[in-house]
Amino acid sequence: MDILGSFNYWVVIILMMIGFYIIIANNNLVKKIIGINIFQTSIFIMFISMGKVMDGTAPILNNLNTLYSSPLPHVLILTAIVVGISTTALALAIIIRIHAAFGTIEDDEIQQEIK
Amino acid sequence: MIISQLPALQVILPLVAAPLCVIFHHRELAWLLTLLVSLISFCFSCMLLNQVLVGDAITYAMGGWVAPWGIEYYIDKLAAYMLLIINGIAFLVLLGAREIVESEIASDRIYLFYTAFLLNLTGLLGVITTGDAFNLFVFIEIASLSSYAMISLGRDKRSLYAAFKYLIFGTVGASFILISVGLLYAVTGTLNIADLSQQLTNAENTSTITTAFVFFIVGIGIKAAIFPLHLWLPDAYTYSPSIVSTFLAGTTTKVFIYVLIRFIYSLYGYEFSFFAESFHYLLMFTASGAIFFGSYLAIKQDSLKRILAYSSIAQIGYMVLGIALITELGLMASLVHIFNHAFIKVGLFLAVTAIIYFYDTDSLKKLMGIAKQTPFIFALFIISGLSLIGAPLTSGFISKWYLIKASIEADYWIFVSIIVISSVMTIIYIGRIIETTYFKPADKQTATFDVDKRRPYLLFLSLVVISFINIYFGVETSLNVDMASQIANELISK
Numbered sequence: 001m002d003i004l005g006s007f008n009y010w011v012v013i014i015l016m017m018i019g020f021y022i023i024i025a026n027n028n029l030v031k032k033i034i035g036i037n038i039f040q041t042s043i044f045i046m047f048i049s050m051g052k053v054m055d056g057t058a059p060i061l062n063n064l065n066t067l068y069s070s071p072l073p074h075v076l077i078l079t080a081i082v083v084g085i086s087t088t089a090l091a092l093a094i095i096i097r098i099h100a101a102f103g104t105i106e107d108d109e110i111q112q113e114i115k
Numbered sequence: 116m117i118i119s120q121l122p123a124l125q126v127i128l129p130l131v132a133a134p135l136c137v138i139f140h141h142r143e144l145a146w147l148l149t150l151l152v153s154l155i156s157f158c159f160s161c162m163l164l165n166q167v168l169v170g171d172a173i174t175y176a177m178g179g180w181v182a183p184w185g186i187e188y189y190i191d192k193l194a195a196y197m198l199l200i201i202n203g204i205a206f207l208v209l210l211g212a213r214e215i216v217e218s219e220i221a222s223d224r225i226y227l228f229y230t231a232f233l234l235n236l237t238g239l240l241g242v243i244t245t246g247d248a249f250n251l252f253v254f255i256e257i258a259s260l261s262s263y264a265m266i267s268l269g270r271d272k273r274s275l276y277a278a279f280k281y282l283i284f285g286t287v288g289a290s291f292i293l294i295s296v297g298l299l300y301a302v303t304g305t306l307n308i309a310d311l312s313q314q315l316t317n318a319e320n321t322s323t324i325t326t327a328f329v330f331f332i333v334g335i336g337i338k339a340a341i342f343p344l345h346l347w348l349p350d351a352y353t354y355s356p357s358i359v360s361t362f363l364a365g366t367t368t369k370v371f372i373y374v375l376i377r378f379i380y381s382l383y384g385y386e387f388s389f390f391a392e393s394f395h396y397l398l399m400f401t402a403s404g405a406i407f408f409g410s411y412l413a414i415k416q417d418s419l420k421r422i423l424a425y426s427s428i429a430q431i432g433y434m435v436l437g438i439a440l441i442t443e444l445g446l447m448a449s450l451v452h453i454f455n456h457a458f459i460k461v462g463l464f465l466a467v468t469a470i471i472y473f474y475d476t477d478s479l480k481k482l483m484g485i486a487k488q489t490p491f492i493f494a495l496f497i498i499s500g501l502s503l504i505g506a507p508l509t510s511g512f513i514s515k516w517y518l519i520k521a522s523i524e525a526d527y528w529i530f531v532s533i534i535v536i537s538s539v540m541t542i543i544y545i546g547r548i549i550e551t552t553y554f555k556p557a558d559k560q561t562a563t564f565d566v567d568k569r570r571p572y573l574l575f576l577s578l579v580v581i582s583f584i585n586i587y588f589g590v591e592t593s594l595n596v597d598m599a600s601q602i603a604n605e606l607i608s609k
Contacts, residue, residue: 020287023283023287029279032283036283036286036287036290039287039290040286040290043290043293043294043297046294046297047297047300050297050300050301070304072300072306073297073300076249076306079249079253080252080293083252083253083256083289086256086260087256087260087282087286090260090263090264090282091279091282094263094267094275094278094279094282095279097267097275098275098276098279101272101275102272102275102276110276114273114276
């Protein structure tokens with residue numbers, strides 16, 4: 001197994017699991033959002049790693065280079081980052097209103113109050 | 116001229132109208148504009164359906180960039196059928212929305228509600244029309260983000276927590292779909308769904324493709340609230356404003372079931388999806404689980420909206436069951452049920468909306484013996500309720516008939532008994548509502564009818580229309596059943 005060769009993908013998996021663990025296990029709503037951000041970032045790294053071609057350069061047409069990296073994943077990830085930021089912004093806005101309504105942002109305390 | 120631009124107009128019209136609502140900053144104008152947009156959009160979807168029925172599927176290159184490089188909008192019979200359902204429901208829900216929204220949402224936020232509603236409609240229509248896998252993800256997120264915002268507008272503070280829970284679940288689900296799209300891109304180097312399916316048949320059956328498939332199924336399972344990934348749904352439907360629960364119950368989950376069908380049949384292809392023997396057993400297991408679990412929990416609830424929410428989970432189980440049978444008839448039954456259930460659930464939720472409007476509660480304990488005060492609403496509730504149970508001469512009967520026929524044809528007699536048992540369970544929970552509201556005497560707890568409230572005549576109108584649809588499609592089925600069988604035939608033979 002070429003572990004170092006797929007270094008990026010190991011990072012992706014480790015980050016993804018860290019993010020997922022935070023979403024599930026953490027009690028604080030803001031920290032859950034941080035978990036989601038880490039989770040999404042790992043996906044972004046996966047996309048960008050896929051686009052890289054060994055020894056390829058940026059896709060600018062000139063006479064010096066013939067081998068280019070794929071630019072499409074970068075474009076996709078720009079869109080996905082925008083989506084991620086909107087999600088974070090909306091989540092934080094909801095958390096502010098949860099704090100105003102319940103007086104806490106701890107998951108278990110909110111659940112206790114709901115019951 | 117305008118005919119050739121119809122696929123793009125489906126998405127662009129509500130998208131442009133959404134910021135207009137913010138600019139107008141006026142609640143009546145926002146409602147009128149939203150209603151108008153949904154009406155025009157409905158007419159467009161009828162024209163599209165007409166076009167698709169006589170000719171081939173329509174492809175539309177966004178901005179003139181030809182597929183597979185550009186983003187392609189692709190409308191075949193299945194997409195046109197779904198567009199008709201979503202637009203029809205959006206119009207009928209909006210028609211009765213004005214008074215309800217004014218009584219349930221703070222008046223300075225009403226125009227924002229309609230903005231979110233239009234964005235949600237944009238997302239749902241976009242998911243249906245797009246032929247590009249990444250574009251699909253973006254539209255899924257547009258639809259989801261606006262629905263989180265709409266749910267959080269509820270009067271009950273628990274709506275905030277429900278919206279947050281849905282946001283966490285939904286984002287994880289969407290991220291899974293994104294991973295799946297990424298892995299598919301890694302294998303094939305394309306994002307166009309038609310091109311992807313062609314490349315996949317040539318590609319070797321590597322573990323990357325299988326991984327992408329699994330990520331997709333889990334992601335869409337969360338979004339479509341397929342048992343056991345449904346945990347966000349009951350709270351989201353219960354605590355959100357009634358109009359929002361009505362619209363979400365009629366559209367969101369159905370659109371995601373559509374995406375499931377689209378990926379299984381148009382993208383991965385029938386052979387790949389069901390080649391692994393265990394996959395349809397998994398779907399069968401989740402479907403049966405959803406049907407039992409949803410119906411059982413619906414019986415135990417006290418809040419009307421919560422009863423209907425759990426019933427939705429059970430009904431999603433029926434749709435998945437049809438797909439899991441892997442026969443043409445099964446797929447057709449599933450498509451017919453998507454159509455019928457959309458109108459049944461919207462009818463039930465609209466009736467509950469009217470009850471909440473007049474009595475300010477949806478708790479069964481407080482609604483004992485009130486049916487005599489509002490016989491009209493309850494009569495229409497019973498029509499949709501009978502349709503949900505599957506009584507003959509209602510549309511629900513037609514879906515169950517075809518589901519049972521498909522189960523027998525595929526030699527799964529066990530599903531016949533599951534469907535019959537769950538119909539009995541449906542009789543119990545709908546019957547409990549009818550018994551409480553009609554036959555139990557009112558007591559001290561019973562809520563009082565609010566006489567001062569303006570009568571929502573348009574809501575009554577849309578309730579009548581939906582009840583009529585529920586009966587009409589139980590008698591005359593040529594539109595939805597014929598369409599569904601053509602679609603199923605097309606998808607299976609491809």
